[in-house]
Amino acid sequence: MGRGRRLALALLLVLLFLAGSIELIAPRHVRVGEEVEAVALVNGVQAPGEITVVSPAGDSTCYANGHAKFNASGAGTWLVRYSDVERRVEVENRLPAYAEPLAYGAFAFAALAIAYSFFRGRRKLLVEKRFEAGTVSIEVRNAGEDLLGVRISDPVPEDAELDLPMGARHGARESAGPDGRRCVRWHLPVLRAGERVVLAYGMRTSARVLPGAEVRASLGREVIAGSDEVRT
Structure with a gap:
């Protein structure tokens, strides 16, 4: 290309910039590791000149011919500049789109597993109450x-006359429950x-x-179980 032709092209580009508006196209949000592409346009036409990308x-x-393609290798704000136009590209640390449903599924599965473990733990503590010939028996x-x-609480009727056993391990005592009702209580240090x-x-x-008896115990969390009501 002759010198005169190059000068004419340069003059044309200058006039183009003076008369036209510059548009810098680049994504606003991407994920770490994604490829980012930016293009500079003047009046809808890809512009010459350099695009500068700042990490x-x-x-x-710097990228020539109004076109840049780079890897967003780190999280934060990347700056894309062409002439006096600047565009911010926010690069975020988050899962790729195809992995997000998997992450949500894993979270839901973990929540279900915890709930299942909790309720399964409750079923492992079995309580049965019986009343025969003036004797109440509670099997745990x-x-x-x-x-x-382990704390066992057995509500009793207001008119009940009680004969409570005494003993170092299975001795019982009478006291009022949280609701004010009479209760027979036991405490076992370990079961x-x-x-x-x-x-x-x-x-x-x-x-x-x-009423049914209630048992409470500790296993890193409180475990609660109870028996059914009993007819006399």
Whole structure:
């Protein structure tokens, strides 16, 4: 290309820039590791000249012919410049689009597993209450892991006459429950895995239905179980 022709082309480009508007096209948000493409346009036509890309660390790279293609290798704000026009590209640390449904699925699965483990733990503490010939018996079976601080509470009718056993391990005491009702209570420091205990006391009452007993224990979390009501 002759010198005169080059000068004419340069003059044409100058006039184009003076008369036209510059548009810099680049994405606003991408993920780390994605490829970013930027194009400079003047009046809708790809412009000559250099596009400068500045990374969050301050490193700059120049690309010719109004076109840049680079890898967004780090999170933060990348600057894309052409002439006096600047565009910000926010690069985020997040999962690729195809992995997001997998992540949500994994989270839901984990939540279900925790809920299943919790309710399964409750079912492993089995409680059965019986009333025969003036004697209330409560059977507690631990089909799970060792339980600490086992507390058994058995509500009794207001007219009940009680005959409570005494003893170092299975001794019972009477006290008021959280709702103010009379209760017979036991406290076992530990209930081993597979262990079964039967707690009994004498009672005379005119009530036709006895409330169910409740058992609370600790295993990193509170475990609660209860028996059904019993007819006298």
